[in-house]
Amino acid sequence: MENNVKRQLPDDLMNELNLKPYETTDIGHPEEQRVAPKVRVTTGQDKVVDSLEQVIKDNLKDGMTISFHHHFRNGDFAFNKVMDLIIKLGYKDLTLAPSSLTGVMNDKIIEAIKKGVITNITSSGMRGSLGDFVSHGGLKNPVIFRSHGNRARSIEEGEIKIDVAFLGVPISDPAGNANGQEGDAVFGSLGYALMDAQYANKVVLLTDNIVPYPNTPASIKQDQVDYIVKVDKIGDPDKIGSGATRFTKDPKELKIAQMVNQVIVNSPYFKEGFSFQTGSGGAALAVTRYLRQAMIDKGITASFAVGGITKPTTDLLEEGLVRKVMDVQDFDKGAAASMAKNRNQQEIDASWYADPHNKGAVVNNLDVSILSALQIDTDFNVNVMTGSDGVIRGAVGGHQDSAAGAKMTIITAPLVRGRNATVVPSVETVVTPGSSIDVLVTERGIAINPARQDLIEAFKNVPGLQILDIKDLQKMAEKQVGVPKKLEYTDRTVALVEYRDGTVIDAIKEIKD
């Protein structure tokens, strides 16, 4: 079957998994029944245990679904500790349902797949050796990629039923009141893990830092937690996020950032109380710097910034240029440390952040969202999942959610990367539909979605902003790098990419080498 962004989807899998093809970004007003977890009742006196192995033996059965969060990023010690034991104990047919997967987990997952321990995966993304392994058909069942908002929705609606959640935290008390803000391995917001804490049947905290009761502020609360396992070291603080954020000196990125700033400042949304989301790429960080100056010059302050937060954003908070930071995860040490001292840096869970099926998520209050792309095509469809070689090397993240919610979504991308064109006739994998993308900014000029005549009107007389047809940008790229040979895939589907409402926006096939 074909969906509304003209992607062929495998009928057999779609029927088997009872999935529907993507139709529209419009969510409407469906009435959804949420699920609730099973609760093993206790007074909570003996939650602290020494043996992780015993906890696993007592709670995990073959075929169950386990989950983790990725807030420790590449400094994560929790995942491999747990998976080592699960593999050793010989479990089979588990579904792995983490908020996302980081490189440090790759080897262990591949080992678990090869031994039949893990047979299903749903994640925001995957990179490196694991992406390569899956793209070459290493996992029998297709991976389901979900955005952060979609994962929240799927958990709430029972599509992901977490049997046991293993959640690493840098601090907890003996009852399970925990946060991500104190201890040795601080990562700030626990946003994605809060879904697991609320909806998993069993919640196991792992920590190297148990403090006297009660520990506040409590992001994860004692009434949600079954066990607390004391470990030697829960994470490597130096690998959780980059240290001091350095601004890019790449002239291409700086030019893109300047143009993004021009787009924002000249848009109808740049007024007192506007709101924005930026990512963590070089250009995005530079945008924050230009935007800061524009806000000072015009005497404008922002009502909030949301998303993956970086230090340049928390600096704006401390300067009073941004009134609130709505924080679902922190990308660097500065932003993580800031949460503990700034009460205007509000921790938000994944549902509050981006869930399409609730009573209104933060992304719906967004004016401007600045997002990146591996590829964007002449229909404005964006790929953040597969590389130009067709191999999985990315993540949906909050891309679909933020793009759908924001009044103006800007994609920043260099026209080409090395010999690969970024603006292409048709993206390798559609992740975010073009109908939710408004402006593309490249170093050679900007393109505006023809559906947004109001923005074309707003930007047409701005000095230094060259507005081009996206097809012309695509041709410029092609002239530089040439026409690539079409990639060859087998018929086998290795992954399905869901849209935020749970419909399927694209299928990823096994790459032929």
Add this chain to the structure above:
Amino acid sequence: MEIKTTAVAGTLESSDIQIMISKGTNGIDIDLESEVKKTYGDQIKKVITDTLKAYGLENVKVKATDKGALDCVIKARTLAAAQRATETSDKPDLEVL
């Protein structure tokens, strides 16, 4: 044109290509390493082959390590390697250039 020595041109920086040329016996034999081999491998080999042939070389062993170079870069590096291998750098064939 005759290959007198093994020669190298280019670096392993991104957007460059390193070409190593030595004497061959069996036509133009290219060992290509590239991250864009699947999509641009044939084109890269064609540029190298055409450039070498235009320089009058028929039997060459080529080791090419590509880091995403554009065609103009590939041609320039191949020519430089060919000149060094044939020891003609001081009297380049202007017709070919």
